Amino acid sequence: MKTPPSPKNISTGLPDEEAFSARNPFEEFETLTCRKTGIPLDRIVESAEAVMGRIRRGYEKLLEEEAKELVWMVQYNTIIKAYEVAEKYVKEIDYTIEDIEDFCFALENTQRIPYLIPGPAGVYLSALCNNAKEEEMVLKLSELKTEINLIGFRLPSGKRLVIEGDGGDFTGIGLEGGELIVEGSAKNWTGAGMKGGKILVKKNIGLHTGEWMMGGEIYVGGRVRGLGNIVEGKVFERDKLVYPGKARYPNLYY
C-alpha cells in the first residue's frame, strides 16, 4: 500500500523553493534601528493638554449649570453664584498663567471650546485669574470676535491683570483691590460695585461707569460715555478728575 507523500515532500516546482519561501521582502528594514526616544516635549505637551482638558471641562460644567441665568438675566446674585461654581472647579486644578493663556487661545478656536458665551467665559476667566499663583497676568483677547463680559470680576488686592484687546460689559465689577488694565476699550457698567483697586482703560468706556462703586479709581485714556450712580471713589478722564468734582449727572450722554 502506497503511503501518501508527507506535506514536506510536496514540491511546487518553484526554483530554490526553500530560500524563496523563507525570504522576507522587507528584511532590509529589519536592520534599521529606528529607535523612537521619548523627549521632554512629549511630557510637557501631555501635561499641558491634561490641564487644558480639566480647565475646559470646568468651563463646560459652568455652562451647563449657570449659563441660562447668566445669559438671560445678569443680576449681581446670579454672577456671584456663577463665580462660586467657577471657583469650585478652578480650585481643583493646578494650573499656571500659561494654561490660562492657552484657554484664551482655545476660546478663539471654536472647534476646541464648543461655546464662547461672553458672560460665563468672563466669570470663568476671572475665577482662573483670581486663583492663579502668579500676581501679574496678561490675557490676549484682541483676536476674539466676541468681547468677553465680566472680566476682572473681584480681582483681589496684589493682583495685576492686563487685557490685550477690548473688554465687554461689566468689566472689573466688584474689584477687590487689584489692578486691571484694559489696552483697548471697555463697554457699559465698567467698575460697577468695585470696592477698591484701580481700573485703567486706555481707550473709551461706555455708560453707567462705576455704578454703585464703593471705592477705588477708574482711569480712562479716551472718553467716558456716561457715569453711573457712584457712591465713593474717583473717575478720571484723560488725567482729569470727573468724579467727584464737577457736577456730573449720572448716565448722561456727553
Add this chain to the structure above:
Amino acid sequence: MEERDLQGLIEEMWPRLKKKHLYPEIPIPRARKIQDSSRGEAGQGEDVGLEMKQKQMTINPAFVSGMRGRMAEEQVVEALLDHGISHYTFCPWDFQTHLRLYAEAKKVMGDKELAKQVADHFIDVIANTHCVKKGLTPIPELHRHLKKEGMEEVIASLYERIWGMDLGISAPGKRGEGHEDIVRRLARIPYLNRSQWSESIHRFARCLKLLLIEDQKEKDAQGGKGQSSPEGEHDLTRYSNEEIDQGLRDYAQSTMTLPQFRDVVDDFSAELKNAGYGMEGGMGRGRGFPIDADILFYTKLAEAYSIPLRKIPLKQRGSLHPYSHLPWEIGLPFQDIDVWTSFGKLMPGMTQVWKRREGKGRGKNEGAPDCLIAIDSSGSMINPRKNLSYAVLGAFCATNAYLRSGSKVGVYNFSDAPMGGKDVLNYTDQRMEVYRTLCKYFGGGTALDLEDLAPLIGGRKNLDLFIITDMKITNLETLTGFLGQIRNRVTAVHIGDNPYAARFEKAVEKKGNVSIFTVKRKEDIPRIVLGKISTYFESE
C-alpha cells in the same frame, strides 16, 4: 575641506542616511564647488551649511571646514542632511503646507518679512525635533557648537527644554533676561502633531512677535540683513515647478478665499516670478506682466474642475491626410518629406514631400467649435477681484475646456452694455487674454446690446455660446428672443435662484439648442456640460 573629499564623504554616507529616513525620493546631495563657496554665493560664506534648490541639497565645504576641531566632519554632514531630509519627509512636506504655515504666521505678525522668519523658525524647530525624537542624529551636537545670538539663543534654549539636552545655553547668566518666559511658552506647543500645526504656528508667532520685532529693528539699525541660518534658508527655490503648481492649486482649493490667496501670492511674487509665473509669450525681450494673484487664484481653482464638452460633427473639417507626392523644393517643410520615396536623400529633384488634403468625411470627424463666452459683470454679480465669483470660475473652466480642444474663445463681458459697460475680446487661443477679460468687473446695471453680440456670432453655425449671468438682465426678453433666432448650441448658466432665472428657463424650455444649468455652490460647476443640447441642427 576639499570639495572632492566632501563629495566622497556624502556618497559614502548617503545609503545609510537614505535608509535611516526610509528612502526619500531626493537626489544625492552635492558638495558645493569651492569657487562658489569662496565667492560666498548669495552672500553666504561659512555661515550657511546647507542649501536646497529644486530638491537638490548642497553642502557648503567652507561650513564643514569651519566646524573642524569642534565636531567630526561626518557628524556635521549627517546633521545637515538629517535636517534637510526631514524638511522633505516631515515638515513642511509640501509647498501647500509651507504656504499655509506662512499665511497663519502672517495673520499674527502682519508683516511679510517677519512672517517668513516665523515660518522658517517654526519649520526648522519641527524638522529638528522630528529627527531628535527619532533618535540617532547629531543635530543636537551641531547646535551645541553653533554660534547663538538673539533669536538663535532663544531657539537653542527651546531645544534644550524640549529635547532635554545641554546645548551650552543653560549656564547661569547666559540666557537672555525675559527669554525664560518666552521659552516656557514655546515649549508647550505640540510641534510634532501635524494636525495642530496651524494653531501651533499661531501660538509660536505670538510668543516670538515682540522679540522678532526688536531683532528686526536692531538689524535695520545695523543696516544689514542679519545672520543667515546655518541650516539653510527656506525660500521657494527648494520646490520644483511642479510642486509649486500643485501647491498653489491645493492652497487655492483649501482656502477658497480670494483675499487670503492674493495676500500670499503677493508676498511670494518675486519667488513665483523666478518659478515662471507672470511670464507670458515665448522668447524675446520686454517687460513681463506682474503676477495677477486674482487670475492665478481662478486659474488654479479651474484646474481642479473639468467640465465635459460635447463634440459635434464637423463638416469639411478634419485632420490633414497625406494625399499625393510633390517634388521637394528648398523652403518646403522638412517634416513632410517622405523618406521612403526620397531614398533617404535630401536633394531637390530627388526628394519628395507629401501633399496633404483635408479630410471630408462628414459625421466622422468630431471637434469642438469656437466659443463665445458672454459673462455678466453687473452690480448684482460678485466682484471677482474681491471675492470668489462662481461665474468667473465657471467661465474659466469653460475656457479651459474649449482651448484644450483646440478651439478659440471670444469674450463678451457686459454690465450695462448700451451705456458702455462692456469689453469684447475677439476669438483667440491666448488663455491669459481670455482670463483677463473674464476677470474685469464693471458693476452697475445689466443690459445686453445685441448689436455687439450679432457681429461676434456673425452667422457662424459652428460656434457655441456660453452665457453666465444671474439673469437679472433688464432686457431679458430681448435675450430670449435672440436665442430663439440662432441655431448655435447655447449653454446658459445662472448663478443662484431668482424669479428672473425661472422666467428665462420657461422662455427657452422648448428650444432644443439651449441647455440651462444652475450654480449655487462650487460643487455645481463640474455638473455643467458644455454644448449639451437635445437637437443637433447640423445633422438634420
